[in-house]
Amino acid sequence: MKKAKPFLEQRRERRGLLRTGLGLAAGSVLASCDALSHNDMAVQVLRSAETLNNSLHRVLGRRAMAQEFAASEIAPVFRSNGTTMPPGPEYAAMVATRFADWRLKVDGLVANPLELSLPAVQAMPARTQVTRHDCVEGWSCIGQWKGVQLSHLLTMAQVKPEAKFVVFHCLDQMDKDDEDTAYYESVDLDDAFHAQTILAWELNGKPLPVENGAPLRARIERQLGYKQPKYLHRVELVDSFAGLGGGKGGYWEDQGYNWYGGI
Ligand SMILES: Nc1nc2c(c(=O)[nH]1)N[C@H]1C(S)=C(S)[C@@H](COP(=O)(O)O)O[C@H]1N2
Numbered sequence: 001m002k003k004a005k006p007f008l009e010q011r012r013e014r015r016g017l018l019r020t021g022l023g024l025a026a027g028s029v030l031a032s033c034d035a036l037s038h039n040d041m042a043v044q045v046l047r048s049a050e051t052l053n054n055s056l057h058r059v060l061g062r063r064a065m066a067q068e069f070a071a072s073e074i075a076p077v078f079r080s081n082g083t084t085m086p087p088g089p090e091y092a093a094m095v096a097t098r099f100a101d102w103r104l105k106v107d108g109l110v111a112n113p114l115e116l117s118l119p120a121v122q123a124m125p126a127r128t129q130v131t132r133h134d135c136v137e138g139w140s141c142i143g144q145w146k147g148v149q150l151s152h153l154l155t156m157a158q159v160k161p162e163a164k165f166v167v168f169h170c171l172d173q174m175d176k177d178d179e180d181t182a183y184y185e186s187v188d189l190d191d192a193f194h195a196q197t198i199l200a201w202e203l204n205g206k207p208l209p210v211e212n213g214a215p216l217r218a219r220i221e222r223q224l225g226y227k228q229p230k231y232l233h234r235v236e237l238v239d240s241f242a243g244l245g246g247g248k249g250g251y252w253e254d255q256g257y258n259w260y261g262g263i
């Protein structure tokens with residue numbers, strides 16, 4: 001990686017203040033939810049393809065749901081943070097053409113790779129949920145999200161038994177001069193198949209705004225803000241993070257954040 005630019009340094013400092021507290025909180029959640037054994041279970045489930053649906057439901061039935069709120073609690077304006085407009089002419093051109101040429105790839109350790117246009121994603125069964133987004137920088141915001149459950153896409157793509165994680169690749173580079181700094185994130189199959197894990201294309205009843213990740217962003221509702229990747233273009237199934245960014249499973253994880261951002 002190239003030397004960090006000053007603006008990145010500033011962001012790191014600001015976030016560093018919260019890192020210690022966050023580490024403790026995430027650690028206790030991990031212990032109390034026993035997330036690792038659930039993940040092992042999900043992987044085993046995927047190994048027996050015939051009983052996939054039944055077994056998945058059994059696993060999901062034991063999974064805690066994030067709190068959902070009433071429509072009256074939706075914030076008038078959903079805040080935005082991090083990238084608010086991906087740099088470079090490619091993304092600007094996508095906005096100008098209303099994402100007509102944008103595609104979502106689902107690939108890696110899958111038997112049936114997908115490449116989907118935005119209308120194709122929007123034609124899939126959708127889930128709507130009003131949830132609270134919690135950013136480690138100390139703010140929260142309630143919004144209504146609508147999108148396809150990631151489980152739907154993963155079932156279509158036929159996840160291979162050796163897959164352990166879902167990696168989300170984003171269109172925005174954190175350093176506009178360095179292609180290696182594209183935002184990315186990852187979750188295990190437990191969170192990937194969770195009922196509230198959706199790829200959202202609508203916020204508060206309107207097409208997802210550019211500042212909140214147009215045309216598609218993930219909502220992984222039991223995790224913190226930095227685990228909600230925006231500007232998605234590729235969902236990749238992997239068995240390890242080796243060779244991805246700094247190898248820690250996410251852009252902010254590579255700067256020292258915890259990989260498990262459970263709340
Ligand atoms: N692609 C991308 N996704 C991202 C970020 C980003 O900078 N780029 N920032 C993260 C952080 S730290 C937060 S708090 C949320 C902010 O989402 P919002 O802009 O919709 O509020 O997006 C997360 N996902």
Ligand SMILES: [Mo]
Binds near residue numbers: 137
């Ligand atoms: Mo955040």
